[in-house]
Amino acid sequence: LLSTPLNPLQHDYTQAMQRSGGMLLKLLNDALDLARIEAGRLELEPSPFDPRQLLSEVAQLEQGLAHAKGLRFVLEMSDDLPAQWLGDALRIKQVLLNLANNALKFTEHGEVILRARRSADGLLCSISDTGPGISEASQARLFQRFEQADSPQRRVGSGLGLAICRELVDMMGGSIELESQLGHGSTFHVHMPLAEPAVAMPVDEFASGRHYRLLLVEDDPIVATVICGLLEREGHKVKHVGNGLAALGELAHAPFDAALLDLDLPGVDGFQIARLIRQREHAGQHLPLLAVTARSGNGDEAKARESGMDGFLRKPVSGEQLITALARVVPGTVASEELPA
Ligand SMILES: Nc1ncnc2c1ncn2[C@@H]1O[C@H](COP(=O)(O)OP(=O)(O)OP(=O)(O)O)[C@@H](O)[C@H]1O
Ligand SMILES: [Mg+2]
Known part of the structure:
Protein backbone atom coordinates (compact mmCIF):
# COMPACT_ATOMS: atom_id res chain seq x y z
CA LEU A 1 0.00 0.00 0.00
CA LEU A 2 2.82 2.37 0.93
CA SER A 3 4.40 2.00 -2.47
CA THR A 4 1.18 3.05 -4.25
CA PRO A 5 -0.04 6.65 -4.72
CA LEU A 6 -1.62 7.94 -1.48
CA ASN A 7 -2.51 11.41 -0.28
CA PRO A 8 -0.46 12.70 2.69
CA LEU A 9 -3.14 11.84 5.27
CA GLN A 10 -3.55 8.32 3.91
CA HIS A 11 0.20 7.97 3.86
CA ASP A 12 0.42 8.93 7.56
CA TYR A 13 -2.36 6.51 8.52
CA THR A 14 -0.74 3.71 6.55
CA GLN A 15 2.61 4.37 8.17
CA ALA A 16 0.93 4.30 11.59
CA MET A 17 -0.60 0.93 10.71
CA GLN A 18 2.76 -0.38 9.62
CA ARG A 19 4.41 0.85 12.82
CA SER A 20 1.72 -0.67 15.02
CA GLY A 21 1.86 -3.93 13.11
CA GLY A 22 5.63 -3.97 13.49
CA MET A 23 5.36 -3.40 17.23
CA LEU A 24 2.81 -6.17 17.66
CA LEU A 25 4.95 -8.52 15.62
CA LYS A 26 7.99 -7.73 17.76
CA LEU A 27 6.06 -8.25 20.99
CA LEU A 28 4.67 -11.55 19.74
CA ASN A 29 8.08 -12.79 18.59
CA ASP A 30 9.69 -11.74 21.89
CA ALA A 31 6.98 -13.45 23.93
CA LEU A 32 7.31 -16.60 21.79
CA ASP A 33 11.09 -16.59 22.18
CA LEU A 34 10.83 -16.32 25.95
CA ALA A 35 8.15 -19.02 26.07
CA ARG A 36 10.38 -21.29 23.97
CA ILE A 37 13.38 -20.62 26.20
CA GLU A 38 11.28 -21.31 29.29
CA ALA A 39 10.00 -24.57 27.83
CA GLY A 40 13.57 -25.55 26.98
CA ARG A 41 12.60 -25.67 23.31
CA LEU A 42 14.80 -22.96 21.91
CA GLU A 43 17.82 -24.49 20.29
CA LEU A 44 20.76 -22.70 18.79
CA GLU A 45 21.47 -23.69 15.21
CA PRO A 46 25.16 -23.11 14.56
CA SER A 47 26.43 -22.97 10.99
CA PRO A 48 29.37 -21.18 9.35
CA PHE A 49 28.92 -17.44 8.90
CA ASP A 50 31.03 -14.47 7.88
CA PRO A 51 31.25 -12.11 10.90
CA ARG A 52 32.03 -9.07 8.76
CA GLN A 53 28.93 -9.62 6.69
CA LEU A 54 26.77 -10.13 9.78
CA LEU A 55 28.07 -6.96 11.42
CA SER A 56 27.61 -4.97 8.22
CA GLU A 57 24.03 -6.14 7.95
CA VAL A 58 23.36 -5.01 11.53
CA ALA A 59 25.01 -1.65 10.82
CA GLN A 60 23.03 -1.16 7.65
CA LEU A 61 19.72 -1.62 9.47
CA GLU A 62 20.77 0.61 12.34
CA GLN A 63 22.12 3.34 10.09
CA GLY A 64 18.64 3.72 8.62
CA LEU A 65 17.13 4.12 12.10
CA ALA A 66 19.89 6.48 13.22
CA HIS A 67 19.50 8.67 10.17
CA ALA A 68 15.75 9.03 10.78
CA LYS A 69 16.53 10.30 14.29
CA GLY A 70 19.42 12.57 13.34
CA LEU A 71 21.98 10.35 15.10
CA ARG A 72 25.18 8.78 13.86
CA PHE A 73 25.71 5.04 13.86
CA VAL A 74 29.30 3.87 13.52
CA LEU A 75 30.60 0.35 13.01
CA GLU A 76 34.21 -0.34 13.99
CA MET A 77 35.50 -3.80 13.14
CA SER A 78 38.99 -4.82 14.10
CA ASP A 79 41.18 -6.40 11.41
CA ASP A 80 41.57 -9.66 13.28
CA LEU A 81 38.05 -11.00 12.74
CA PRO A 82 38.24 -14.43 11.11
CA ALA A 83 36.69 -15.12 7.70
CA GLN A 84 34.32 -17.59 9.31
CA TRP A 85 32.90 -18.57 12.65
CA LEU A 86 30.55 -21.35 13.63
CA GLY A 87 27.53 -19.96 15.38
CA ASP A 88 23.82 -19.22 15.21
CA ALA A 89 24.09 -16.09 13.08
CA LEU A 90 20.38 -15.33 13.43
CA ARG A 91 20.52 -15.26 17.24
CA ILE A 92 23.82 -13.35 17.33
CA LYS A 93 22.22 -10.78 15.09
CA GLN A 94 19.13 -10.68 17.31
CA VAL A 95 21.29 -9.83 20.35
CA LEU A 96 23.22 -7.10 18.55
CA LEU A 97 20.08 -5.61 17.00
CA ASN A 98 18.32 -5.53 20.37
CA LEU A 99 21.22 -3.70 22.01
CA ALA A 100 21.77 -1.32 19.10
CA ASN A 101 18.03 -0.60 18.86
CA ASN A 102 17.97 0.26 22.56
CA ALA A 103 20.98 2.53 22.18
CA LEU A 104 19.29 4.43 19.37
CA LYS A 105 15.90 4.44 21.05
CA PHE A 106 17.08 6.02 24.29
CA THR A 107 19.62 8.43 22.78
CA GLU A 108 18.51 11.85 21.57
CA HIS A 109 21.82 13.43 20.57
CA GLY A 110 25.16 12.16 19.45
CA GLU A 111 26.11 8.72 18.29
CA VAL A 112 26.03 5.00 18.78
CA ILE A 113 29.16 2.96 18.14
CA LEU A 114 29.25 -0.78 17.59
CA ARG A 115 32.77 -2.11 18.10
CA ALA A 116 33.66 -5.69 17.28
CA ARG A 117 36.87 -7.57 17.87
CA ARG A 118 38.13 -11.04 18.38
CA SER A 119 38.69 -12.40 21.87
CA ALA A 120 40.70 -15.47 22.80
CA ASP A 121 37.68 -17.72 22.16
CA GLY A 122 35.14 -15.76 20.13
CA LEU A 123 33.54 -12.40 19.47
CA LEU A 124 33.64 -9.37 21.71
CA CYS A 125 31.23 -6.56 20.85
CA SER A 126 30.51 -3.33 22.61
CA ILE A 127 27.63 -0.99 21.90
CA SER A 128 28.16 2.52 23.25
CA ASP A 129 25.75 5.42 23.18
CA THR A 130 25.70 9.06 24.22
CA GLY A 131 22.23 8.68 25.77
CA PRO A 132 20.90 9.29 29.29
CA GLY A 133 22.83 6.48 30.96
CA ILE A 134 21.46 4.04 33.52
CA SER A 135 21.77 4.46 37.28
CA GLU A 136 23.68 1.82 39.17
CA ALA A 137 20.54 0.96 41.11
CA SER A 138 18.65 0.05 37.92
CA GLN A 139 21.41 -1.77 36.10
CA ALA A 140 20.84 -5.36 37.26
CA ARG A 141 17.06 -5.05 37.33
CA LEU A 142 16.77 -4.04 33.67
CA PHE A 143 17.94 -7.44 32.48
CA GLN A 144 14.81 -8.96 34.01
CA ARG A 145 11.60 -9.33 32.04
CA PHE A 146 9.26 -6.34 31.79
CA GLU A 147 11.67 -4.08 33.69
CA GLN A 148 12.04 -0.58 32.30
CA ALA A 149 13.49 2.61 33.74
CA ASP A 150 11.39 5.77 33.72
CA SER A 151 11.78 7.39 30.35
CA PRO A 152 9.70 8.96 27.62
CA GLN A 153 10.36 5.89 25.42
CA ARG A 154 8.87 3.49 27.94
CA ARG A 155 5.68 2.99 26.00
CA VAL A 156 7.52 2.06 22.82
CA GLY A 157 8.50 -1.33 24.23
CA SER A 158 7.69 -3.96 26.80
CA GLY A 159 10.97 -4.45 28.61
CA LEU A 160 11.73 -7.85 27.10
CA GLY A 161 14.69 -7.01 24.84
CA LEU A 162 17.48 -7.20 27.44
CA ALA A 163 15.98 -10.30 29.09
CA ILE A 164 16.08 -12.10 25.74
CA CYS A 165 19.63 -10.91 25.04
CA ARG A 166 20.78 -12.28 28.37
CA GLU A 167 19.05 -15.65 27.84
CA LEU A 168 20.46 -16.04 24.32
CA VAL A 169 23.98 -15.08 25.33
CA ASP A 170 23.78 -17.46 28.31
CA MET A 171 22.80 -20.26 25.94
CA MET A 172 25.91 -19.47 23.88
CA GLY A 173 28.01 -19.70 27.04
CA GLY A 174 28.81 -15.99 26.88
CA SER A 175 28.10 -12.91 28.97
CA ILE A 176 26.70 -9.37 28.80
CA GLU A 177 27.97 -6.58 30.98
CA LEU A 178 26.73 -3.06 31.35
CA GLU A 179 28.92 -0.08 32.05
CA SER A 180 26.97 3.11 32.59
CA GLN A 181 26.56 6.20 34.67
CA LEU A 182 23.55 8.49 34.73
CA GLY A 183 24.13 11.35 32.33
CA HIS A 184 27.16 9.74 30.70
CA GLY A 185 25.80 7.25 28.21
CA SER A 186 25.85 3.47 28.32
CA THR A 187 28.07 0.71 26.99
CA PHE A 188 26.94 -2.89 26.75
CA HIS A 189 29.77 -5.43 26.40
CA VAL A 190 28.81 -8.77 24.88
CA HIS A 191 31.10 -11.75 24.80
CA MET A 192 30.07 -14.72 22.65
CA PRO A 193 32.37 -17.76 22.50
CA LEU A 194 32.46 -19.08 18.92
CA ALA A 195 34.36 -21.90 17.27
CA GLU A 196 36.22 -21.50 14.01
CA PRO A 197 35.52 -24.14 11.36
CA ALA A 198 38.58 -26.34 10.79
CA VAL A 199 38.34 -25.92 7.04
CA ALA A 200 36.63 -23.07 5.21
CA MET A 201 33.04 -24.02 4.44
CA PRO A 202 30.75 -22.48 1.85
CA VAL A 203 29.04 -19.37 3.21
CA ASP A 204 25.79 -18.23 1.66
CA GLU A 205 26.46 -16.27 -1.48
CA PHE A 206 24.13 -13.40 -2.09
CA ALA A 207 22.99 -13.12 -5.65
CA SER A 208 21.10 -9.94 -6.36
CA GLY A 209 19.56 -7.88 -9.07
CA ARG A 210 18.29 -10.87 -11.05
CA HIS A 211 14.73 -11.42 -12.11
CA TYR A 212 13.26 -14.82 -11.47
N1 LIG B 1 21.11 2.15 25.83
C1 LIG B 1 20.28 2.44 26.82
N2 LIG B 1 20.27 3.67 27.37
C2 LIG B 1 19.41 3.96 28.39
N3 LIG B 1 18.53 3.10 28.90
C3 LIG B 1 18.49 1.86 28.40
C4 LIG B 1 19.37 1.46 27.34
N4 LIG B 1 19.10 0.17 27.05
C5 LIG B 1 18.13 -0.22 27.89
N5 LIG B 1 17.76 0.80 28.70
C6 LIG B 1 16.75 0.72 29.77
O1 LIG B 1 16.51 -0.64 30.03
C7 LIG B 1 15.12 -0.92 29.87
C8 LIG B 1 14.95 -2.34 29.43
O2 LIG B 1 15.41 -2.51 28.09
P1 LIG B 1 14.73 -3.61 27.19
O3 LIG B 1 15.40 -3.64 25.87
O4 LIG B 1 14.66 -4.87 27.97
O5 LIG B 1 13.23 -3.07 27.06
P2 LIG B 1 12.61 -1.96 26.11
O6 LIG B 1 13.59 -1.49 25.12
O7 LIG B 1 11.97 -0.92 26.98
O8 LIG B 1 11.44 -2.76 25.41
P3 LIG B 1 11.58 -3.90 24.29
O9 LIG B 1 13.03 -4.17 24.10
O10 LIG B 1 10.83 -5.05 24.85
O11 LIG B 1 10.95 -3.32 23.08
C9 LIG B 1 14.61 0.11 28.91
O12 LIG B 1 13.23 0.33 29.03
C10 LIG B 1 15.43 1.34 29.34
O13 LIG B 1 14.83 1.92 30.48
MG1 LIG C 1 14.69 -2.92 23.93
Whole structure:
Protein backbone atom coordinates (compact mmCIF):
# COMPACT_ATOMS: atom_id res chain seq x y z
CA LEU A 1 0.00 0.00 0.00
CA LEU A 2 2.82 2.37 0.93
CA SER A 3 4.40 2.00 -2.47
CA THR A 4 1.18 3.05 -4.25
CA PRO A 5 -0.04 6.65 -4.72
CA LEU A 6 -1.62 7.94 -1.48
CA ASN A 7 -2.51 11.41 -0.28
CA PRO A 8 -0.46 12.70 2.69
CA LEU A 9 -3.14 11.84 5.27
CA GLN A 10 -3.55 8.32 3.91
CA HIS A 11 0.20 7.97 3.86
CA ASP A 12 0.42 8.93 7.56
CA TYR A 13 -2.36 6.51 8.52
CA THR A 14 -0.74 3.71 6.55
CA GLN A 15 2.61 4.37 8.17
CA ALA A 16 0.93 4.30 11.59
CA MET A 17 -0.60 0.93 10.71
CA GLN A 18 2.76 -0.38 9.62
CA ARG A 19 4.41 0.85 12.82
CA SER A 20 1.72 -0.67 15.02
CA GLY A 21 1.86 -3.93 13.11
CA GLY A 22 5.63 -3.97 13.49
CA MET A 23 5.36 -3.40 17.23
CA LEU A 24 2.81 -6.17 17.66
CA LEU A 25 4.95 -8.52 15.62
CA LYS A 26 7.99 -7.73 17.76
CA LEU A 27 6.06 -8.25 20.99
CA LEU A 28 4.67 -11.55 19.74
CA ASN A 29 8.08 -12.79 18.59
CA ASP A 30 9.69 -11.74 21.89
CA ALA A 31 6.98 -13.45 23.93
CA LEU A 32 7.31 -16.60 21.79
CA ASP A 33 11.09 -16.59 22.18
CA LEU A 34 10.83 -16.32 25.95
CA ALA A 35 8.15 -19.02 26.07
CA ARG A 36 10.38 -21.29 23.97
CA ILE A 37 13.38 -20.62 26.20
CA GLU A 38 11.28 -21.31 29.29
CA ALA A 39 10.00 -24.57 27.83
CA GLY A 40 13.57 -25.55 26.98
CA ARG A 41 12.60 -25.67 23.31
CA LEU A 42 14.80 -22.96 21.91
CA GLU A 43 17.82 -24.49 20.29
CA LEU A 44 20.76 -22.70 18.79
CA GLU A 45 21.47 -23.69 15.21
CA PRO A 46 25.16 -23.11 14.56
CA SER A 47 26.43 -22.97 10.99
CA PRO A 48 29.37 -21.18 9.35
CA PHE A 49 28.92 -17.44 8.90
CA ASP A 50 31.03 -14.47 7.88
CA PRO A 51 31.25 -12.11 10.90
CA ARG A 52 32.03 -9.07 8.76
CA GLN A 53 28.93 -9.62 6.69
CA LEU A 54 26.77 -10.13 9.78
CA LEU A 55 28.07 -6.96 11.42
CA SER A 56 27.61 -4.97 8.22
CA GLU A 57 24.03 -6.14 7.95
CA VAL A 58 23.36 -5.01 11.53
CA ALA A 59 25.01 -1.65 10.82
CA GLN A 60 23.03 -1.16 7.65
CA LEU A 61 19.72 -1.62 9.47
CA GLU A 62 20.77 0.61 12.34
CA GLN A 63 22.12 3.34 10.09
CA GLY A 64 18.64 3.72 8.62
CA LEU A 65 17.13 4.12 12.10
CA ALA A 66 19.89 6.48 13.22
CA HIS A 67 19.50 8.67 10.17
CA ALA A 68 15.75 9.03 10.78
CA LYS A 69 16.53 10.30 14.29
CA GLY A 70 19.42 12.57 13.34
CA LEU A 71 21.98 10.35 15.10
CA ARG A 72 25.18 8.78 13.86
CA PHE A 73 25.71 5.04 13.86
CA VAL A 74 29.30 3.87 13.52
CA LEU A 75 30.60 0.35 13.01
CA GLU A 76 34.21 -0.34 13.99
CA MET A 77 35.50 -3.80 13.14
CA SER A 78 38.99 -4.82 14.10
CA ASP A 79 41.18 -6.40 11.41
CA ASP A 80 41.57 -9.66 13.28
CA LEU A 81 38.05 -11.00 12.74
CA PRO A 82 38.24 -14.43 11.11
CA ALA A 83 36.69 -15.12 7.70
CA GLN A 84 34.32 -17.59 9.31
CA TRP A 85 32.90 -18.57 12.65
CA LEU A 86 30.55 -21.35 13.63
CA GLY A 87 27.53 -19.96 15.38
CA ASP A 88 23.82 -19.22 15.21
CA ALA A 89 24.09 -16.09 13.08
CA LEU A 90 20.38 -15.33 13.43
CA ARG A 91 20.52 -15.26 17.24
CA ILE A 92 23.82 -13.35 17.33
CA LYS A 93 22.22 -10.78 15.09
CA GLN A 94 19.13 -10.68 17.31
CA VAL A 95 21.29 -9.83 20.35
CA LEU A 96 23.22 -7.10 18.55
CA LEU A 97 20.08 -5.61 17.00
CA ASN A 98 18.32 -5.53 20.37
CA LEU A 99 21.22 -3.70 22.01
CA ALA A 100 21.77 -1.32 19.10
CA ASN A 101 18.03 -0.60 18.86
CA ASN A 102 17.97 0.26 22.56
CA ALA A 103 20.98 2.53 22.18
CA LEU A 104 19.29 4.43 19.37
CA LYS A 105 15.90 4.44 21.05
CA PHE A 106 17.08 6.02 24.29
CA THR A 107 19.62 8.43 22.78
CA GLU A 108 18.51 11.85 21.57
CA HIS A 109 21.82 13.43 20.57
CA GLY A 110 25.16 12.16 19.45
CA GLU A 111 26.11 8.72 18.29
CA VAL A 112 26.03 5.00 18.78
CA ILE A 113 29.16 2.96 18.14
CA LEU A 114 29.25 -0.78 17.59
CA ARG A 115 32.77 -2.11 18.10
CA ALA A 116 33.66 -5.69 17.28
CA ARG A 117 36.87 -7.57 17.87
CA ARG A 118 38.13 -11.04 18.38
CA SER A 119 38.69 -12.40 21.87
CA ALA A 120 40.70 -15.47 22.80
CA ASP A 121 37.68 -17.72 22.16
CA GLY A 122 35.14 -15.76 20.13
CA LEU A 123 33.54 -12.40 19.47
CA LEU A 124 33.64 -9.37 21.71
CA CYS A 125 31.23 -6.56 20.85
CA SER A 126 30.51 -3.33 22.61
CA ILE A 127 27.63 -0.99 21.90
CA SER A 128 28.16 2.52 23.25
CA ASP A 129 25.75 5.42 23.18
CA THR A 130 25.70 9.06 24.22
CA GLY A 131 22.23 8.68 25.77
CA PRO A 132 20.90 9.29 29.29
CA GLY A 133 22.83 6.48 30.96
CA ILE A 134 21.46 4.04 33.52
CA SER A 135 21.77 4.46 37.28
CA GLU A 136 23.68 1.82 39.17
CA ALA A 137 20.54 0.96 41.11
CA SER A 138 18.65 0.05 37.92
CA GLN A 139 21.41 -1.77 36.10
CA ALA A 140 20.84 -5.36 37.26
CA ARG A 141 17.06 -5.05 37.33
CA LEU A 142 16.77 -4.04 33.67
CA PHE A 143 17.94 -7.44 32.48
CA GLN A 144 14.81 -8.96 34.01
CA ARG A 145 11.60 -9.33 32.04
CA PHE A 146 9.26 -6.34 31.79
CA GLU A 147 11.67 -4.08 33.69
CA GLN A 148 12.04 -0.58 32.30
CA ALA A 149 13.49 2.61 33.74
CA ASP A 150 11.39 5.77 33.72
CA SER A 151 11.78 7.39 30.35
CA PRO A 152 9.70 8.96 27.62
CA GLN A 153 10.36 5.89 25.42
CA ARG A 154 8.87 3.49 27.94
CA ARG A 155 5.68 2.99 26.00
CA VAL A 156 7.52 2.06 22.82
CA GLY A 157 8.50 -1.33 24.23
CA SER A 158 7.69 -3.96 26.80
CA GLY A 159 10.97 -4.45 28.61
CA LEU A 160 11.73 -7.85 27.10
CA GLY A 161 14.69 -7.01 24.84
CA LEU A 162 17.48 -7.20 27.44
CA ALA A 163 15.98 -10.30 29.09
CA ILE A 164 16.08 -12.10 25.74
CA CYS A 165 19.63 -10.91 25.04
CA ARG A 166 20.78 -12.28 28.37
CA GLU A 167 19.05 -15.65 27.84
CA LEU A 168 20.46 -16.04 24.32
CA VAL A 169 23.98 -15.08 25.33
CA ASP A 170 23.78 -17.46 28.31
CA MET A 171 22.80 -20.26 25.94
CA MET A 172 25.91 -19.47 23.88
CA GLY A 173 28.01 -19.70 27.04
CA GLY A 174 28.81 -15.99 26.88
CA SER A 175 28.10 -12.91 28.97
CA ILE A 176 26.70 -9.37 28.80
CA GLU A 177 27.97 -6.58 30.98
CA LEU A 178 26.73 -3.06 31.35
CA GLU A 179 28.92 -0.08 32.05
CA SER A 180 26.97 3.11 32.59
CA GLN A 181 26.56 6.20 34.67
CA LEU A 182 23.55 8.49 34.73
CA GLY A 183 24.13 11.35 32.33
CA HIS A 184 27.16 9.74 30.70
CA GLY A 185 25.80 7.25 28.21
CA SER A 186 25.85 3.47 28.32
CA THR A 187 28.07 0.71 26.99
CA PHE A 188 26.94 -2.89 26.75
CA HIS A 189 29.77 -5.43 26.40
CA VAL A 190 28.81 -8.77 24.88
CA HIS A 191 31.10 -11.75 24.80
CA MET A 192 30.07 -14.72 22.65
CA PRO A 193 32.37 -17.76 22.50
CA LEU A 194 32.46 -19.08 18.92
CA ALA A 195 34.36 -21.90 17.27
CA GLU A 196 36.22 -21.50 14.01
CA PRO A 197 35.52 -24.14 11.36
CA ALA A 198 38.58 -26.34 10.79
CA VAL A 199 38.34 -25.92 7.04
CA ALA A 200 36.63 -23.07 5.21
CA MET A 201 33.04 -24.02 4.44
CA PRO A 202 30.75 -22.48 1.85
CA VAL A 203 29.04 -19.37 3.21
CA ASP A 204 25.79 -18.23 1.66
CA GLU A 205 26.46 -16.27 -1.48
CA PHE A 206 24.13 -13.40 -2.09
CA ALA A 207 22.99 -13.12 -5.65
CA SER A 208 21.10 -9.94 -6.36
CA GLY A 209 19.56 -7.88 -9.07
CA ARG A 210 18.29 -10.87 -11.05
CA HIS A 211 14.73 -11.42 -12.11
CA TYR A 212 13.26 -14.82 -11.47
CA ARG A 213 10.36 -16.78 -12.77
CA LEU A 214 8.71 -18.15 -9.63
CA LEU A 215 6.01 -20.61 -8.70
CA LEU A 216 4.03 -19.80 -5.56
CA VAL A 217 2.00 -22.61 -3.98
CA GLU A 218 -0.29 -21.01 -1.38
CA ASP A 219 -3.92 -21.76 -0.57
CA ASP A 220 -4.78 -18.51 1.21
CA PRO A 221 -5.71 -15.98 -1.52
CA ILE A 222 -4.89 -12.94 0.64
CA VAL A 223 -1.45 -14.21 1.60
CA ALA A 224 -0.87 -15.15 -2.05
CA THR A 225 -1.79 -11.65 -3.22
CA VAL A 226 0.60 -10.08 -0.72
CA ILE A 227 3.52 -12.38 -1.61
CA CYS A 228 2.91 -11.98 -5.36
CA GLY A 229 2.78 -8.22 -4.92
CA LEU A 230 6.04 -8.11 -2.96
CA LEU A 231 7.84 -10.27 -5.53
CA GLU A 232 6.41 -8.56 -8.61
CA ARG A 233 7.43 -5.18 -7.25
CA GLU A 234 11.01 -6.47 -7.42
CA GLY A 235 10.56 -7.41 -11.06
CA HIS A 236 10.00 -11.15 -10.62
CA LYS A 237 7.33 -13.07 -12.52
CA VAL A 238 5.09 -15.13 -10.26
CA LYS A 239 2.69 -17.92 -11.16
CA HIS A 240 0.35 -18.65 -8.27
CA VAL A 241 -1.44 -21.96 -7.69
CA GLY A 242 -3.51 -23.04 -4.70
CA ASN A 243 -2.55 -26.69 -4.29
CA GLY A 244 0.13 -29.30 -4.87
CA LEU A 245 -1.45 -30.97 -7.86
CA ALA A 246 -1.67 -27.72 -9.76
CA ALA A 247 1.94 -27.03 -8.78
CA LEU A 248 3.17 -30.29 -10.29
CA GLY A 249 1.17 -29.50 -13.43
CA GLU A 250 2.81 -26.09 -13.77
CA LEU A 251 6.28 -27.49 -13.20
CA ALA A 252 5.76 -30.06 -15.95
CA HIS A 253 4.95 -27.31 -18.45
CA ALA A 254 7.20 -24.36 -17.78
CA PRO A 255 10.68 -23.74 -16.43
CA PHE A 256 10.92 -21.96 -13.06
CA ASP A 257 13.90 -20.54 -11.20
CA ALA A 258 12.43 -21.48 -7.82
CA ALA A 259 9.21 -22.46 -6.06
CA LEU A 260 7.82 -21.06 -2.82
CA LEU A 261 5.81 -23.64 -0.91
CA ASP A 262 3.33 -23.11 1.88
CA LEU A 263 3.61 -26.11 4.23
CA ASP A 264 -0.05 -26.44 5.19
CA LEU A 265 -2.02 -26.97 2.01
CA PRO A 266 -5.25 -28.85 1.40
CA GLY A 267 -4.61 -32.42 0.23
CA VAL A 268 -0.94 -32.83 -0.51
CA ASP A 269 1.04 -30.73 1.99
CA GLY A 270 4.20 -28.74 1.29
CA PHE A 271 6.55 -31.46 2.58
CA GLN A 272 4.97 -34.01 0.24
CA ILE A 273 5.11 -31.64 -2.73
CA ALA A 274 8.79 -31.08 -2.10
CA ARG A 275 9.40 -34.83 -2.03
CA LEU A 276 7.40 -35.36 -5.21
CA ILE A 277 9.33 -32.61 -6.97
CA ARG A 278 12.66 -34.11 -5.91
CA GLN A 279 11.58 -37.62 -7.01
CA ARG A 280 10.77 -36.38 -10.48
CA GLU A 281 14.05 -34.57 -11.00
CA HIS A 282 16.68 -36.09 -13.29
CA ALA A 283 20.34 -36.19 -12.37
CA GLY A 284 21.78 -32.68 -12.29
CA GLN A 285 18.36 -31.02 -11.94
CA HIS A 286 17.58 -29.12 -8.75
CA LEU A 287 14.71 -26.68 -8.46
CA PRO A 288 15.36 -24.37 -5.50
CA LEU A 289 12.49 -24.78 -3.02
CA LEU A 290 11.66 -22.26 -0.34
CA ALA A 291 9.21 -23.09 2.47
CA VAL A 292 7.05 -20.13 3.54
CA THR A 293 5.04 -21.03 6.59
CA ALA A 294 2.93 -19.67 9.42
CA ARG A 295 4.03 -22.55 11.65
CA SER A 296 6.07 -21.59 14.68
CA GLY A 297 7.34 -25.00 15.79
CA ASN A 298 11.02 -25.69 16.18
CA GLY A 299 11.20 -28.91 14.19
CA ASP A 300 9.56 -27.67 11.00
CA GLU A 301 12.68 -26.25 9.43
CA ALA A 302 14.58 -29.52 9.82
CA LYS A 303 11.57 -31.41 8.48
CA ALA A 304 11.35 -29.07 5.49
CA ARG A 305 15.02 -29.61 4.72
CA GLU A 306 14.63 -33.37 5.06
CA SER A 307 11.85 -33.31 2.51
CA GLY A 308 14.14 -31.56 0.05
CA MET A 309 13.62 -27.84 0.62
CA ASP A 310 16.55 -25.45 0.42
CA GLY A 311 15.26 -22.52 2.46
CA PHE A 312 12.74 -21.70 5.16
CA LEU A 313 10.84 -18.49 5.94
CA ARG A 314 8.22 -17.77 8.58
CA LYS A 315 5.18 -15.62 7.80
CA PRO A 316 4.57 -12.80 7.84
CA VAL A 317 7.43 -12.09 5.48
CA SER A 318 8.64 -8.75 4.21
CA GLY A 319 9.70 -8.14 0.62
CA GLU A 320 13.29 -7.87 1.77
CA GLN A 321 13.19 -11.24 3.56
CA LEU A 322 11.74 -12.88 0.45
CA ILE A 323 14.41 -11.42 -1.80
CA THR A 324 17.26 -12.35 0.54
CA ALA A 325 15.95 -15.89 1.00
CA LEU A 326 15.55 -16.34 -2.75
CA ALA A 327 19.00 -15.00 -3.51
CA ARG A 328 20.35 -17.59 -1.10
CA VAL A 329 18.68 -20.58 -2.69
CA VAL A 330 18.79 -19.65 -6.38
CA PRO A 331 22.23 -20.16 -7.91
CA GLY A 332 23.25 -18.57 -11.24
CA THR A 333 19.95 -18.67 -13.10
CA VAL A 334 18.43 -17.73 -16.43
CA ALA A 335 17.00 -14.23 -16.36
CA SER A 336 13.22 -14.20 -16.69
CA GLU A 337 13.37 -12.05 -19.83
CA GLU A 338 14.80 -15.02 -21.70
CA LEU A 339 11.99 -17.35 -20.68
CA PRO A 340 8.59 -17.64 -22.31
CA ALA A 341 5.92 -15.63 -20.45
N1 LIG B 1 21.11 2.15 25.83
C1 LIG B 1 20.28 2.44 26.82
N2 LIG B 1 20.27 3.67 27.37
C2 LIG B 1 19.41 3.96 28.39
N3 LIG B 1 18.53 3.10 28.90
C3 LIG B 1 18.49 1.86 28.40
C4 LIG B 1 19.37 1.46 27.34
N4 LIG B 1 19.10 0.17 27.05
C5 LIG B 1 18.13 -0.22 27.89
N5 LIG B 1 17.76 0.80 28.70
C6 LIG B 1 16.75 0.72 29.77
O1 LIG B 1 16.51 -0.64 30.03
C7 LIG B 1 15.12 -0.92 29.87
C8 LIG B 1 14.95 -2.34 29.43
O2 LIG B 1 15.41 -2.51 28.09
P1 LIG B 1 14.73 -3.61 27.19
O3 LIG B 1 15.40 -3.64 25.87
O4 LIG B 1 14.66 -4.87 27.97
O5 LIG B 1 13.23 -3.07 27.06
P2 LIG B 1 12.61 -1.96 26.11
O6 LIG B 1 13.59 -1.49 25.12
O7 LIG B 1 11.97 -0.92 26.98
O8 LIG B 1 11.44 -2.76 25.41
P3 LIG B 1 11.58 -3.90 24.29
O9 LIG B 1 13.03 -4.17 24.10
O10 LIG B 1 10.83 -5.05 24.85
O11 LIG B 1 10.95 -3.32 23.08
C9 LIG B 1 14.61 0.11 28.91
O12 LIG B 1 13.23 0.33 29.03
C10 LIG B 1 15.43 1.34 29.34
O13 LIG B 1 14.83 1.92 30.48
MG1 LIG C 1 14.69 -2.92 23.93
